[in-house]
Every structure is written in structure tokens, then in C-alpha cells.
Amino acid sequence: MSAKPGYQYRFPQDHGAHEGFRTEWWYYTGHLTAGDDRRFGFELTFFRRGIPPDSIKTIPSEWSIRHLYLAHFALTDLGQGRFSMSEKVSRAGLGKAGAAGDGLRVWIDQWSAVEDSDGTGRQRLQANTDDFAIDLTVTPSKSPIVHGGDGISRKGADPSQASHYYSLTRLATEGRIRVGSEWLSVTGLSWMDHEFGSSGLGADIVGWDWFSLQLSDNTEVMWYRLRHGDGSDDPASSGTVILTDGSVHPLAVRDVTIEARSYWTSPKSGARYPQQWKMTAPSIGLDLDISSLLPEQELQTPISTQVTYWEGAVKATGRSRGTTVSGDGYVELTGYASRFGKKL
Secondary structure, eight states: OOOOOTTTOOOTTTGGGGGGGSEEEEEOOOOOOEETTTEEEEEEEEEEOOOOGGOOSSSSTSSSSSSEEEEEEEEEEETTTTEOOOOOOEEEEEEEEEESSSSSSEEETEEEEOSSSSSSSSSEEEEESSSSEEHHHHHHSSSOOSSBBBBBEEHHHHHHHHEEEEEEEEEEEEEEETTTEEEEEEEEEEEEEEEEEOOOOOOTTEEEEEEEEHHHSSSSEEEEEEEEETTOOOOOOOEEEEEETSSSEEEEEEOOOEEEEEEEEEEOOOEEEEEEEEEEEGGTEEEEEEEEESSOEEOOOOTOOEEEEEEEEEEEEEEEETTEEEEEEEEEEEESSSSSOOOO
């Protein structure tokens, strides 16, 4: 099934799985502060990959692979300058992994994102490893924001290169995290993306730079820059500004300029990633300096998505709509270690 114009979102149903589409992900990032002012960033992401029926070689059973689930979990300890990550992969069936179709409940083993049934929209995020863990409750302050036009988010020149994409851009967050054996109570602000579709990127696109920013004037900015091999922006690059009242202002490629100001080279992959940016959007009075809070936030995922990418906590300062602002956010950088391919 392809993502087509005219899709009508329904919530909370659309928080659930869309098994008619090949690829889907639920993506959480956020900034957290403990009582002793220790600061952390986190990422928890669940991926679903539909397996075409004609590729299933076994006799249909509970063991047949119809959907593959993958997950990434990362914690950035900003005070200690330490980045930790883990990954999982599992087939659907037999309770090991899955996602509900009528609302948010996605899980792999003990990692999960589940919406409460009380109508508040509150969600619980849980994940743990031997070295770090989260147990967080996130509550939306704004309604879901749909990106793109007419229900689709473009990912290339071909009309089929599109997805359905929405976000919860301001999630009040509380709960606890574990660092080693120490549990810490935390509060903060999180962001959730949910995207589903069946097509890949345009053939001339090598990767993307994705920005999510939560600013002090109670506005948010999402921007994804689709990159060609020569470094130029693909015309399908786009974004959204979310105003205080939850209304949206779409951004096209002509509206936004991103200039990288400094770089970091990963000693593990050899990839050279931008670490400081100037983002300007004159049509809406946006002029921001964005900086990584820790260079070492690269994820290498050999057992799950098999993609090496940078996903990290950042800060922003500057002006928005005539007002001095600051803010926190996350940036995702793909296609720097190697050309991005749909390995999911």
C-alpha cells in the first residue's frame, strides 16, 4: 500500500500499527533533568517492517515472519559525557513483539510504548539494559501535528515516494531513569514521531538531516533536509513550525537554509558529522544557532537496522518571530557513514 493524498487521520487509532504499509516507526526523543540538575537525553525507537507474503518460505504458523520488529534505545549522560545505546530485533508472534492496530501499544520483549486508556493521551515508555534504563510517562501538551500537505510527507520527486507522518511535539515527561545501578527521578520534555509508508527515498538521495526543536516561546520546529550526493538539498525537503496555540506553518525547501559550522569525525565509523548549524527561515523570522551537546552520539546497529547514524541531543539559541529564544532538541544524521539504504 502506498501513502496517498487525502489520508484522514483519526486519533487515538492512528497511534497504532498500519500493517498495510511496509515500513513504520514510532520515535521518541527527549531531554531530562534529575533532582541534582544532572541532564540527560534519550532516544527510544520502534520499527515495524512488513515481510511480503511471497517471501515467506515456511508453512504459515505462529512462527512465520509476517512482521519484523526492531528497536533502538540510547541514553546520553551529559554531565559525564557518556553515550550508551542498545538494540533489539524480533519477529511478531508468540508475544515476543508486536503492535496493536487500534491504538498505541508497541513492544519488543520488555521494551514498550503504551498509551493509557483513560483518554488523557498519556503514554508510558519503558526500556532497560544491564547498564541503563528508562521508565517514563509522557503527556501531550498539544494535539498531533500532521506534516506535509493533504496528509502526505514527500520523500522524492515521484508521487509514490511519500509517507504519512505526524508528531506529538511537546510531551511533558516525568519518571525515572537508571544509570548503572542508580535510579534517578527525572522531569523533562519529549517529542514523538510516527511515520508509515511503503516507498523508499529518491534514487539520488543519500541521506537526511532531521531537526526537532522545542523553543522557550512554546513553539516547535521540525525540519528534514534530504541530501543529494553533491550536498545539495532535494526539493522534497520540508518542515513545520508549530505555534503556541498548536496551529502549524508549513516550511518548503525555499524557506529554510541550514549551514553546518563545525564537524566531528567518528573514531569508530570514520564518518564526518556536522555538530553546529545556523538555521534561518526569513519568512517566519527564524534565526537559530544549533549545537550538539556531545559529539559521541553515533549509533551503530549491526543486529537490527544495520545502519550507522548520528542521533543526538542539541541546544538552540537565537530569535523566532521577533523574540529571543532558547531551546532543546534532537538531530538525526543519516548517510554520512555510508549511503542510506532501506535495510529495514
